[in-house]
Amino acid sequence: MILLAATPIGNLGDASPRLRETLEAATVIAAEDTRHTAQLLRLLDIENRPELLALHDHNEHEKAASLVERAAREDVVLVSDAGMPTVSDPGFRVVQLAAEHGVEVSAIPGPSAVITALAVAGLPTDRFAFEGFLPRKAGERSRALSALAAERRTLVFFEAPTRLAASLADLAAAFGPGRPAAVCRELTKLHEEVRRGSLAELADWAAEGVRGEIVVVVGGAPEVAVSAEAALAEVQQRVVEGERLKDATRAVAEATGLSARELYAAALEARAEGASA
Structure with a gap:
C-alpha cells in the first residue's frame, strides 16, 4: 500500500508512537527531501535505515507510476518535510494513480499546520477553506483575492515570510482593511507566535519584517443584508x-x-x- 505519514511541523514531541513504529519498520520511504528525512530518523532515534527515494514537486509526475507499481508489491511510506503529504506538499499524483490502479492508500494522521493555525487563530472554525500559497506575482495575487472577497468561510493561506507584508496589504485591499485575521508563525516551535488583528494592522506589523514558517488565517466575509x-x-x-x-x-x-x-x-x-x- 501507499502509507501517507504525517510528520512533526516543528516540535519532535508531536511524532506519534504509530509514526515511530512505521518508520522503524519501513523498507522504502518516498520523501520530499531525503536529507531532511534522514535527519528526522536520526533525531527520532530510529535505528532503521530504509531506502529513501526523492519525491518532490519537480519529479512527482515522472516518479508516481513507478512508486505505485512498487506499492502494489510492498508498502511504501510517503512523507513530506512537515505535516501531511499531499496538502500543499508532494503526494497527490501518487495517491491519484494508486486509486486508479486499485492500490490501497492509508494514512497515519498527525500534525497539520492548517488545522493548528485554524484552531489557535480565534476565528470561526465551523466552515473554512484552505487556499494554499497565494500567487507570487502581485497582479495574479490581486485577481485571486478579488475572487475570494465574498467568501463567507474562514480562509487559510500559507505564505513565505518575504512576501507576507505584500500579501497582507493585498488582502486588506481586496477584503477591506478591517477584516479580522491572524498570522501564525513557527507553530509548535520555540518561537511560536500568533498575531491577531485587522488585516490593515497586521500588514503594518509585517512591514517591519517577519521570519519563520507562516500561516495566515482570515475571517470570512460578513453577511450583508440585501433587500x-x-x-x-x-x-x-x-x-x-x-x-x-x-x-x-x-x-x-x-x-x-x-x-x-x-x-x-x-x-x-x-x-x-x-x-x-
Whole structure:
C-alpha cells in the first residue's frame, strides 16, 4: 500500500508512537527531501535505515507510476518535510494513480499546520477553506483575492515570510482593511507566535519584517443584508448587461441568500409591467 505519514511541523514531541513504529519498520520511504528525512530518523532515534527515494514537486509526475507499481508489491511510506503529504506538499499524483490502479492508500494522521493555525487563530472554525500559497506575482495575487472577497468561510493561506507584508496589504485591499485575521508563525516551535488583528494592522506589523514558517488565517466575509428590491435591481442590471435572466437570478440568489424562485418571479412581473406601460 501507499502509507501517507504525517510528520512533526516543528516540535519532535508531536511524532506519534504509530509514526515511530512505521518508520522503524519501513523498507522504502518516498520523501520530499531525503536529507531532511534522514535527519528526522536520526533525531527520532530510529535505528532503521530504509531506502529513501526523492519525491518532490519537480519529479512527482515522472516518479508516481513507478512508486505505485512498487506499492502494489510492498508498502511504501510517503512523507513530506512537515505535516501531511499531499496538502500543499508532494503526494497527490501518487495517491491519484494508486486509486486508479486499485492500490490501497492509508494514512497515519498527525500534525497539520492548517488545522493548528485554524484552531489557535480565534476565528470561526465551523466552515473554512484552505487556499494554499497565494500567487507570487502581485497582479495574479490581486485577481485571486478579488475572487475570494465574498467568501463567507474562514480562509487559510500559507505564505513565505518575504512576501507576507505584500500579501497582507493585498488582502486588506481586496477584503477591506478591517477584516479580522491572524498570522501564525513557527507553530509548535520555540518561537511560536500568533498575531491577531485587522488585516490593515497586521500588514503594518509585517512591514517591519517577519521570519519563520507562516500561516495566515482570515475571517470570512460578513453577511450583508440585501433587500428584495436591491436584489431585483441587481438582477435587472445583469440582464441589461447581457446575462440570461435565469443565470442572473441564480447568481444573485446565491450571493444574497434570497429565494431564486421568488426573485425570478419578481423579475418576470417587473418585465411584464414594463412592457404594458
